[in-house]
Amino acid sequence: MPDPALVVLIGAAGSGKSTFAATWNPSQVLELDAFRAMVSDEAGDQQATADAVAAMRTVLEARLTRKKTTVIDSTNCERAVRAGLVQAARRHGVPTVAVLMGTPVSLCVIRQTARTPGRAVPADTVRAQHTAATAAFPGLRGEGFDHVVFADQLHRLEPLLQRASD
Numbered sequence: 001m002p003d004p005a006l007v008v009l010i011g012a013a014g015s016g017k018s019t020f021a022a023t024w025n026p027s028q029v030l031e032l033d034a035f036r037a038m039v040s041d042e043a044g045d046q047q048a049t050a051d052a053v054a055a056m057r058t059v060l061e062a063r064l065t066r067k068k069t070t071v072i073d074s075t076n077c078e079r080a081v082r083a084g085l086v087q088a089a090r091r092h093g094v095p096t097v098a099v100l101m102g103t104p105v106s107l108c109v110i111r112q113t114a115r116t117p118g119r120a121v122p123a124d125t126v127r128a129q130h131t132a133a134t135a136a137f138p139g140l141r142g143e144g145f146d147h148v149v150f151a152d153q154l155h156r157l158e159p160l161l162q163r164a165s166d
Ligand code: CTP
Pocket: 011, 012, 013, 014, 015, 016, 017, 018, 019, 020, 033, 074, 075, 111, 114, 121, 154, 155, 156, 157, 158
């Protein structure tokens, strides 16, 4: 991966974005759930999304200005959201990397059952996110990402990562 880079994780809820993001330094990761919690005390409060996105964008601008590698940990399944991120990075001359989480949708859905009710995403929503993420893959270079990675083995990585952090 280039350094600096803006790394945009793309994947449904439960696809393992935050688990993968934890392999970076915590200060390099902007997690939308964390910004929701910062503005509303509840990571799952969807009504706080607009304020959370605004706060996250402010921090991203500050980091891009400093040419700091930054990982965007949110679903990023919508084209307009990705376009905003690519534009911001371009303005600062920072290369962009899209990482599509290749976790099977069945696994993303099953993982919701282990979550607390406030954090569990409905199965239909997870399936729609997964479909959108997968459909976006062939067009990611065309959207302006400098590098595109299909991370099809990451969902098998956790035991390794845990061993590394023990
Ligand atoms: N998980 C796992 N093995 C992996 C990756 C994730 O067992 N290789 C588990 C995590 O421990 C967690 C769940 O799957 O319990 C969801 O992973 P998470 O990283 O939280 O997924 P996100 O994509 O970040 O989900 P969300 O968009 O809802 O934040």
